[in-house]
Amino acid sequence: MSGEIVVCPHCGRRNRVPAAAPGVPRCGNCHQPLPWIADATDATFAAVAEQSALPVVVDLWAAWCGPCRMVTPALEQVARDLAGKLKLVKVDVDAAPMLSRRFDVKAVPTLLIMHDGKVLARKSGAAPAPALRQWAETTLAGIRSSTG
Template identity: 40%
Template sequence: MTTGDARIIICPACTTANRVPADKLVAKGKCGKCGSALFTGAPLTLTTANFDAHAARSDIPLLIDFWASWCGPCRQMAPAFTAAAQQLEPQVRLGKLDTEAERAIASRYSIQSIPTLALIHKGREVARQAGAMPTGAIVAWTRRAIGG
């Protein structure tokens, strides 16, 4: 990728596609439509309304934490996943999907156990890991999966 290349980044607030020069990704730009920050250093909440925009239309991979509120290991891993967002953005977008609220999406990805991390790029699953992990393991696993 050359410095002049641009990436499509989906706004976490309004799901508008923003064209961002690759060399400006670290500048933490704002959405051209709503003015919200394109990267917040925290996972976004994935729903039926915003899932496909982030999973299929964005040029950066989406790391999904499939979880449920009743799951102890899921609740235990939540702070580690949030901390991983601060280290992985803007190369990767992190999102949390509540498997109880979004059963159709969980079913589409055949989620059998939680927590499960799935890395999606351009609508295609590229890696999956089941079980709770600490921040360092989440970051290392993700970087290996994206080849970085």
Template identity: 55%
Template sequence: MADSPITACPHCGTRNRVPAAAKGLPRCGKCQELLPWLTDATDADFTEIVEQSALPVLMDLWAPWCGPCRVVAPGVARAAEAYAGRLKVVKVNVDIAQQTAVRYQAQSIPLLLLLDKGAVRARQVGAVPTDALLRWVDQSLALSPAA
């Protein structure tokens, strides 16, 4: 697994390391507020990061060469902030994690999936504006048994 990404707390600005996988929820070391949980996964660490997550996972299957993937990326990051403590957001580069891409039938990207222990609860293909993405996440979380 890669180094823990550094996330600035949206409440106090303190920079925190947020591990890709953890038992609890990521909280700011200074103010103790919940932090957005946005991380990457590969085929090698997918089980630990996604399937063993206590929270529902918004998985973004993307590629660096994909223009629409770059368009949807800010909305995906916004979902991590908006649903801090309720949702883990995991980005999966389909060029690197080819087994995961095949497993979830990523024939078109960007592909957004709401997962519960690795099982698909909702699916969104293609780039959508941030407000539509957040509505989709909200509706999908309402349908998910893990929410």
């Protein structure tokens, strides 16, 4: 897992962000949190999603799914807006049949919010970025209130 190149939204510096790592990715130049967007498979899901220090939005999607393609930019915007607070992990259900069965995916896109390996929230279907952000922030607030 060499990592994806992410341009810092604060200073424009290019940074390599690994799919799985301890802590929160930060810009090497300005030290601001970076958006964390990664792909996972049946084989990598535990390391990429379940062992993440941050809460994870899991996008269970398929390449043939029109609504999945529509929701991708909205999810990526939420990941940018909430950089340092959550991680977006994308799972192609056709390439990850074990995860599809595990999470009982009946329709795509199916979105999950996980923390410490547990599913805290679930949503099916596409939604605009503001609705997805509100859903994520409400769930994140519940995590903070139960741990704080």
